[in-house]
Amino acid sequence: MKRLLVTGGAGFIGSNFVHYWIDNYPEDTVIVLDALTYAGNIENLNPVKDNPSFKFYQGDICDSVLVEALLKEHQIDTLVHFAAESHVDRSISGPDAFIQTNIIGTHSLLKAAKKIWLDEGVNKETHRFHHVSTDEVYGTLEPEDPAFCESTPYAPNSPYAASKAASDHLVRAYHHTYGLRVTTSNCSNNYGPYHFPEKLIPLVVTNILRDLPLPIYGDGKQIRDWLYVEDHARGIDLVIKKGRLGDCYNIGGVNEWANIDIVHFICELMNNLFIENPKFADKYPQAISAIAGKSQELITYVQDRVGHDRRYAINPKKSSSELGYMPLESFETGIRKTLRWYLKNDSWWGAVMDGSYRKWIEKQYSSSRQG
Template sequence: MANIIVTGGAGFIGANFVHHWRKVSPDDSIIVLDALTYAGNRANLNGLDSVELVVGDICNTDLVTRLLREREVATIVHFAAESHVDRSITGPDAFVTTNVIGTHSLLKAARSVWLDEGSGRPHRFHHVSTDEVYGSLGPEDPAFSENTPYAPNSPYSASKAGSDHLVRAYHHTYGLETTTSNCSNNYGPYQFPEKLIPLFLINALNGRNLTIYGDGLNVRDWLHVEDHCRGIELVLRKGRPGETYNIGGGQELPNLTVIEEICRAVDAAFAADPNLAQRYPNAPAAKGRPSTDLKTFVTDRKGHDRRYAIDETKIRSELGYEPARNFPRGFAKTLAWYLTNEGWWKPLIKRGA
């Protein structure tokens, strides 16, 4: 039995990881530390046994130190972050505070309890980051590897790059046992409906415009969140301290292709289940029209990176990682979840998500 803190564990990826960890390590004591900002949701943890939610800010170093010491925690899995690029463009201060200062607060607490107090307890600080720290790729450029130079282009990615460097520094300077993973675009259950897939899916159900930046050909590597969680588990169990591992889904797709798959799948769902037309009468599919009628192209956003792609050779060869889902399979499961869990996302829409 081990004691583990999951920061941001009431958010999208963090909550999925908590569900995953409870399945694979049922005897572990899990403490979720989450400030429950707009993207954090208590309901994401429903149905989980023996998971304690501590509502608090990772910038509160005293709180983190107390939790580590009193609960004898030996593992931190750090998801807590501001992560929406559009929000970072209009309000970058919160991103620096949470992603840089917050991460440093956690590192200070971990160093204090695990190293300075001399407990000698084996420990691990795992930091969850993004492929956006590497910048943008051209059409023929090789995919991002762990050796790709950092070149962040948005306040969000710059703040995550800063936090990555701090984690690295605490390992090399103080000997803190750290690992970092840089992931590609996640999708799946519990994703707050500001990100592309849940936003466009819900908009298609409600007959709202599918607003596409630029030409829609910006390319992303799509990773189902459950595959991501399995990758993190492998890093925690077998990853070498001080190392970084890129976790990808192996599904490099233009945004426009993803949007068209959303439209196709929604139309197919309505054709298969006539009850959906009653539940979502404003959807084009409820009126016999294609969901693609909702596509609307607008001016590209500032600093919009053209292409991301992940070279996951290292985690495959060293740790045995392999994504289990291609995009059509992963999205079909995601669509089914959102259609089944309207009670989860509808309140978020009502409050202006």
């Protein structure tokens, strides 16, 4: 029976991991620590809030006193570290928050874990610090380049990617220097329920439902490997169970798509959903283009992001051969599940899109729109 501390557990990937873990290991204890900044949402944890195995604390991962107290009070043996600033656009306009959370915050957690687990000997031989990272630390790929593997040299190209690369190195250093029992996973682009609507897929879906432009950076031919979020949670589970201490594991979807192709695919699916289910037109009367079967006419090309990486791709061969990992969802099945979730949960994304974030995102795209 494990006792987990999940940092950033009210965010997109973190909350999905919490749902997955409680569903699959109901005998375990799951403690969530989240600062509830703009991308953290306590509503993401509603499905588990009444579960006796779950407890939530609002707090900062830089608060070492709080983290140490949680590790001791709850006899934590497994720390799963999701908490991070993760939006590349925001890292370009305001990198300081990324340095603070992703580097200083990760180091603060490592110090707390070392103090409680190693210096004080609580769960000294059984603890695990699992660090969740990204494929963006590897940089960019040309169209014919092989996919990233765990030995690919780091070459981060944005402040976000650089901050995550730095945190990866700190986790490695605490294993090799102090003997902290760590593992790291680097994932490709996630999608699924509770995805914050600044990211491509939820932004496209929610904008179609409000008949707003679908902003596409540059020519839209940037390629990403897409991973359904529950497949990611399963991959982390396998790393925690079977991963070699001190090692890194790539978790990917084996599913490369160009951004513009994703947008066209979502438009086609949304058009069909509105044609097949007239009730959606009643629920979303603003979705004029989707109701008419013309969502693709909302596509709007905008100025490309500064330093935009052209292609990411993950080779999960090591995770497959050592851990038995393979994604269960294809993009087609995963995206259909995602669309159904957003159509059903308009109260969730409607609340998220209100207020300061909505004003920020509209300012970003209106200032760079090319017609």
